Amino acid sequence: MDKIKIKVNGNEIEVSPGKTVLQVLKDMGIHVPVLCHYEPLMPQGSCRLCVVEDRGVLKTACTTPVEPNMDIKTDTPNVINSRKLVLQLLFSERNHYCMYCEVTGECELQDLGYEFGLDHFEFPTYERRFPVDNSHEFIMMDHNRCVLCRRCVRACSEVAGHFVLGEMERGIDTMIIADMDVPLGNSSCTSCGLCAQVCPTGAIIDKRSSYLGREVQSEIIYANCDMCPVGCGMEIYKKKGANFIVKIYGDWNSDVSRGLLCKTGRYLSLYDAKERVVGIKLKDEFGYRRLHEDNLINIFKSKLDNAIAYVDGSLFNEEIEMIKEIFKDKVYSLYPNESPIPTNIKLSELDDKEFYVVINADLNREYGAVGSIVKRNVIGKKAKLMVIDKEFNSLAKIADYVFNIKDLNLALDILKKQKEVIIIYKDINEEEKSTLNSLNNAKFLYLPKETNSIGLQKYGIKHEKAKAENVFVFGKNLEGIKDLPLQNSFVVVFTPYEDEILRRADVIVGTTNGFEREGTFYNLEGKILKKEKVLRPDFDVLDLKSFLSNVLGKTEKVS
Amino acid sequence: MGKIKVASIWCEGCSGCHMSFLDMDERLVELINKGLEINATPITDLKIPDEETDIGIIEGAVATDHHEEEVKMMRERCKIIVALGDCAVFGGIPTMRNYFSKEELLERGYITTESTVDGKIPTSKEIGKHLPKTKAVNEVIKVDLYIPGCPPSADAIYYVLKEVLEGRIPKLEGELLKYE
Numbered sequence: 001m002d003k004i005k006i007k008v009n010g011n012e013i014e015v016s017p018g019k020t021v022l023q024v025l026k027d028m029g030i031h032v033p034v035l036c037h038y039e040p041l042m043p044q045g046s047c048r049l050c051v052v053e054d055r056g057v058l059k060t061a062c063t064t065p066v067e068p069n070m071d072i073k074t075d076t077p078n079v080i081n082s083r084k085l086v087l088q089l090l091f092s093e094r095n096h097y098c099m100y101c102e103v104t105g106e107c108e109l110q111d112l113g114y115e116f117g118l119d120h121f122e123f124p125t126y127e128r129r130f131p132v133d134n135s136h137e138f139i140m141m142d143h144n145r146c147v148l149c150r151r152c153v154r155a156c157s158e159v160a161g162h163f164v165l166g167e168m169e170r171g172i173d174t175m176i177i178a179d180m181d182v183p184l185g186n187s188s189c190t191s192c193g194l195c196a197q198v199c200p201t202g203a204i205i206d207k208r209s210s211y212l213g214r215e216v217q218s219e220i221i222y223a224n225c226d227m228c229p230v231g232c233g234m235e236i237y238k239k240k241g242a243n244f245i246v247k248i249y250g251d252w253n254s255d256v257s258r259g260l261l262c263k264t265g266r267y268l269s270l271y272d273a274k275e276r277v278v279g280i281k282l283k284d285e286f287g288y289r290r291l292h293e294d295n296l297i298n299i300f301k302s303k304l305d306n307a308i309a310y311v312d313g314s315l316f317n318e319e320i321e322m323i324k325e326i327f328k329d330k331v332y333s334l335y336p337n338e339s340p341i342p343t344n345i346k347l348s349e350l351d352d353k354e355f356y357v358v359i360n361a362d363l364n365r366e367y368g369a370v371g372s373i374v375k376r377n378v379i380g381k382k383a384k385l386m387v388i389d390k391e392f393n394s395l396a397k398i399a400d401y402v403f404n405i406k407d408l409n410l411a412l413d414i415l416k417k418q419k420e421v422i423i424i425y426k427d428i429n430e431e432e433k434s435t436l437n438s439l440n441n442a443k444f445l446y447l448p449k450e451t452n453s454i455g456l457q458k459y460g461i462k463h464e465k466a467k468a469e470n471v472f473v474f475g476k477n478l479e480g481i482k483d484l485p486l487q488n489s490f491v492v493v494f495t496p497y498e499d500e501i502l503r504r505a506d507v508i509v510g511t512t513n514g515f516e517r518e519g520t521f522y523n524l525e526g527k528i529l530k531k532e533k534v535l536r537p538d539f540d541v542l543d544l545k546s547f548l549s550n551v552l553g554k555t556e557k558v559s
Numbered sequence: 560m561g562k563i564k565v566a567s568i569w570c571e572g573c574s575g576c577h578m579s580f581l582d583m584d585e586r587l588v589e590l591i592n593k594g595l596e597i598n599a600t601p602i603t604d605l606k607i608p609d610e611e612t613d614i615g616i617i618e619g620a621v622a623t624d625h626h627e628e629e630v631k632m633m634r635e636r637c638k639i640i641v642a643l644g645d646c647a648v649f650g651g652i653p654t655m656r657n658y659f660s661k662e663e664l665l666e667r668g669y670i671t672t673e674s675t676v677d678g679k680i681p682t683s684k685e686i687g688k689h690l691p692k693t694k695a696v697n698e699v700i701k702v703d704l705y706i707p708g709c710p711p712s713a714d715a716i717y718y719v720l721k722e723v724l725e726g727r728i729p730k731l732e733g734e735l736l737k738y739e
Contacts, residue, residue, distance in 0.1 A: 097645070097650070098739050113738065117732055119736060120697060125649075129658050
């Protein structure tokens with residue numbers, strides 16, 4: 001399209017049509033204060049701090065598209081005074097007194113106050129008392145701090161797809177509400193926490209990160225979440241000089257999740273309270289006694305004849321490779337990991353489709369980022385949704401069609417008539433697989449059970465029950481040990497968590513977990529993602545990766 | 560250069576701002592050498608400012624009828640009124656009580672406090688009576704200069720006094736302008 005000519009502060013420039021005035025000014029390096037505007041969300045123009053003058057008229061830069069013959073001025077007294085007045089009104093409408101607010105120091109409203117040299121309130125304040133909603137497990141809403149920018153409402157709907165937050169009443173009586181004005185803790189909120197991430201003030205805060213430190217006191221580490229096979233991009237704030245994580249944000253630049261995170265990645269990964277296996281323990285006639293790592297290497301090496309290894313999908317690629325190097329082809333998976341129908345769609349292509357089918361997965365409770373993508377298209381863009389399940393699925397209430405998996409054939413009649421259907425599924429049997437395979441208008445996204453199931457597939461590790469004199473088990477989920485033929489075998493288990501089943505083991509080795517370990521894994525679309533080491537372990541635990549390279553005699557440096 | 564007379568009072572505040580004033584240390588001597596004359600202040604323990612005072616500094620919010628009288632007297636007697644610290648500028652921490660009734664406030668303060676045994680709400684006529692609402696100073700009198708901060712830094716106070724002594728209108732910016 002032809003470029004159009006506009007004037008900015010007296011200089012004539014050429015810009016491409018379709019851009020907003022704010023984008024043009026930003027490209028030119030002209031600073032425009034904003035509050036309700038947030039790059040990944042649709043502009044709304046409600047705070048009116050970004051006003052600029054066009055031929056004598058004040059316009060919001062964030063929502064005004066450029067048009068020919070515009071004469072934009074960004075620093076006239078009219079513009080500056082209008083912005084100052086708006087800021088004064090924002091500060092006086094509710095309680096924006098910094099001394100009793102959690103976010104002071106990284107508040108966007110406070111920053112604007114400093115930018116405009118606001119040194120007192122021109123209007124009386126503190127006239128009204130608004131409620132504080134502390135009903136939610138992870139998030140607190142303090143309406144006294146709210147500037148009604150609706151970033152949370154837009155993030156909850158446009159990005160996270162949950163459509164929980166909304167607003168009621170008008171003008172200064174406007175309140176941000178959850179569902180039909182119920183406490184957030186009782187609402188349909190899935191605890192993805194995106195609202196707290198985008199809130200510019202202290203109106204929505206993450207309870208756990210409160211008072212742990214400011215962003216300037218943190219180092220930011222970018223990594224992928226390894227709590228499930230989606231592998232969302234994380235922005236991890238680790239307190240400088242300390243061994244704890246302040247908070248986790250979704251990484252807007254991640255090509256996997258583009259800002260999304262779910263309850264599991266943002267909160268549960270930090271709330272882990274399971275009992276850990278500490279040290280290395282060898283069973284003898286008196287019980288278990290502690291071993292040194294050097295002794296473990298000797299025992300490990302002495303038991304390698306007639307040995308097999310079992311692994312689960314919590315292992316990283318580097319660990320799997322070394323286990324394969326040690327045990328050759330005698331490595332088996334504790335759980336089945338084949339994809340019944342291989343995935344042939346990327347997460348980045350999942351948006352803007354017309355028909356989604358979700359089979360056997362409640363995406364409000366698991367694979368949250370995939371759930372968000374489906375929900376924002378179904379609720380926000382009116383795509384069709386079919387839910388097929390054998391039990392209750394909370395997605396059913398927004399679905400156009402709901403089928404029991406037994407009636408898959410009936411569902412198929414509808415699916416055949418569609419132009420294209422996106423099938424997101426897990427746990428299907430052979431018969432269901434062949435039924436679904438008969439569709440020629442379908443794209444499939446398989447939801448593996450374990451984080452690195454796809455990695456196990458790629459390394460050719462199959463689920464089998466083999467027998468051997470010495471059995472080595474590596475992994476987090478030990479449920480599968482129960483089904484193994486372990487009679488008279490010498491059993492060595494490398495695991496982070498205590499478990500009843502560990503009493504069967506002859507050697508128990510506590511390993512690093514969560515943010516204490518690093519490595520790569522394949523996510524559900526087959527992308528290699530990296531988990532970074534963020535924390536130093538608080539316990540006497542062994543890093544599996546460095547132990548295995550010691551066994552192999554590799555001189556790998558491990559921090 | 561003639562003397563510039565300074566008076567200060569301390570309303571509903573914690574004295575932190577006056578501490579910050581003293582925290583100017585040797586720069587106080589510099590200001591005094593430049594003509595600053597410290598008149599009635601909590602530091603000199605004189606309560607009533609001279610009638611022809613140049614700068615009146617007010618710490619703390621206006622919470623009682625006594626505070627109201629005091630700040631009004633300051634306005635009458637001082638040419639320039641400086642609101643010092645968050646309580647004087649915005650109302651500050653003391654405005655938290657605006658969320659409760661006067662009765663609830665006194666009950667909590669004098670009777671139901673965990674460490675209080677047989678508490679009694681004081682009734683002496685010499686004690687100021689709470690206003691319906693704790694207010695920032697500029698809701699009661701006209702204020703000329705504001706130094707927010709809790710407390711404001713000694714640097715900010717020094718900068719403002721120096722600018723006034725040298726006949727300029729100070730404008731707090733950057734590190735000197737803090738709300739916390």
